[in-house]
Amino acid sequence: MENTNIKLSIVAAVYNLEKYLPRCLDALVNQTMQDIEILCVDDGSTDSAPQIIEDYQKKYPDKIKVFHKENGGEFTTRNYGLERAQGEYVTFVDTDDYVEPNWAEKLYNAAKENDADLAVCGFERIDLATNKVVATNMTNFGNTVKEIDPKDDYLLFINPAPWNKVYKREKIKDLRFLPFRGFNDTMFLASCYTRINKIAFVPDVLYHYFLRYDSQIHTVNEQDVKNLKKYLLEVKDLYIKSGKYEEMKYILDTFAFLHLGTSVMYRVSYDESVNMKQMLKDTIKYLDENFSNWRKSPFLKLGYSFKKGFKHIALWGVSLFYKWGIPMVYIKVYRFLVDKLKIDIKF
Numbered sequence: 001m002e003n004t005n006i007k008l009s010i011v012a013a014v015y016n017l018e019k020y021l022p023r024c025l026d027a028l029v030n031q032t033m034q035d036i037e038i039l040c041v042d043d044g045s046t047d048s049a050p051q052i053i054e055d056y057q058k059k060y061p062d063k064i065k066v067f068h069k070e071n072g073g074e075f076t077t078r079n080y081g082l083e084r085a086q087g088e089y090v091t092f093v094d095t096d097d098y099v100e101p102n103w104a105e106k107l108y109n110a111a112k113e114n115d116a117d118l119a120v121c122g123f124e125r126i127d128l129a130t131n132k133v134v135a136t137n138m139t140n141f142g143n144t145v146k147e148i149d150p151k152d153d154y155l156l157f158i159n160p161a162p163w164n165k166v167y168k169r170e171k172i173k174d175l176r177f178l179p180f181r182g183f184n185d186t187m188f189l190a191s192c193y194t195r196i197n198k199i200a201f202v203p204d205v206l207y208h209y210f211l212r213y214d215s216q217i218h219t220v221n222e223q224d225v226k227n228l229k230k231y232l233l234e235v236k237d238l239y240i241k242s243g244k245y246e247e248m249k250y251i252l253d254t255f256a257f258l259h260l261g262t263s264v265m266y267r268v269s270y271d272e273s274v275n276m277k278q279m280l281k282d283t284i285k286y287l288d289e290n291f292s293n294w295r296k297s298p299f300l301k302l303g304y305s306f307k308k309g310f311k312h313i314a315l316w317g318v319s320l321f322y323k324w325g326i327p328m329v330y331i332k333v334y335r336f337l338v339d340k341l342k343i344d345i346k347f
Contacts, residue, residue: 257291
């Protein structure tokens with residue numbers, strides 16, 4: 001029987017990282033909101049992480065629930081927790097990160113008070129090696145509440161990570177993180193757009209995300225690209241089956257271009273075994289065959305982009321390189337800005 005008194009379920013994906021785990025758990029058990037459950041899902045850790053979460057459960061039995069499973073990857077851990085969550089809302093954390101004491105309360109209140117299906121807060125990206133703040137993200141929306149609007153491209157610029165968000169569980173409880181590494185959170189958010197109606201934004205920086213350059217998000221290979229292409233089609237199929245594709249086609253097709261063409265192509269370019277010219281050629285063909293509305297997307301028009309500002313103008317510029325058949329120019333410029341000038345760029 002579900003506990004209907006739980007306001008928020010927090011799924012903590014645990015895989016090793018014994019050094020950082022206590023910092024994360026201390027932040028969770030000391031949240032200002034009390035009606036929470038913390039589901040620590042151990043994904044077959046090989047260090048002392050399983051014992052650490054067992055110790056915390058003994059100390060905080062009313063808040064922490066511990067589960068141990070065979071190693072299956074982050075997506076299986078999140079799905080495992082989502083399937084067992086009982087809260088009105090649900091969220092996720094990576095256990096090498098930490099949150100502010102009022103992270104849960106502010107996100108929950110923003111969602112609840114505005115009858116929103118999703119609430120999103122600001123976050124910091126921090127270099128784990130130097131402890132230096134690299135960037136602050138998702139603070140630009142202010143204290144706003146937005147309806148899902150297929151004519152507004154703001155949906156494209158919400159970061160896909162699940163940890164600076166709370167989701168109304170009733171809306172997304174049957175969705176799952178798809179079985180591939182690196183981009184399942186992106187696909188999960190895109191899938192959520194077929195279920196939710198309203199999003200609340202909290203501009204405060206409440207989540208501290210640590211960049212580990214040995215993590216999977218920074219190592220993209222050719223198989224990852226193939227997987228992303230496969231599961232983008234599954235998400236499109238979800239839109240079609242739910243009757244959302246026709247009204248959302250420009251959002252989804254531009255989403256595919258933004259993430260596959262812009263972000264993933266840049267990241268896979270660091271894999272020296274990849275023939276980038278052929279990879280880019282194949283990607284353009286894939287987008288044209290499956291997400292062809294990116295070419296006529298109203299969000300990639302010059303007039304629209306000028307009204308929206310620099311980030312949109314830059315994205316319009318990238319789309320031009322693709323339309324002209326010279327996307328390699330974009331890759332080289334992007335890498336120069338990041339590698340040589342040390343400019344942190346996130347669309």
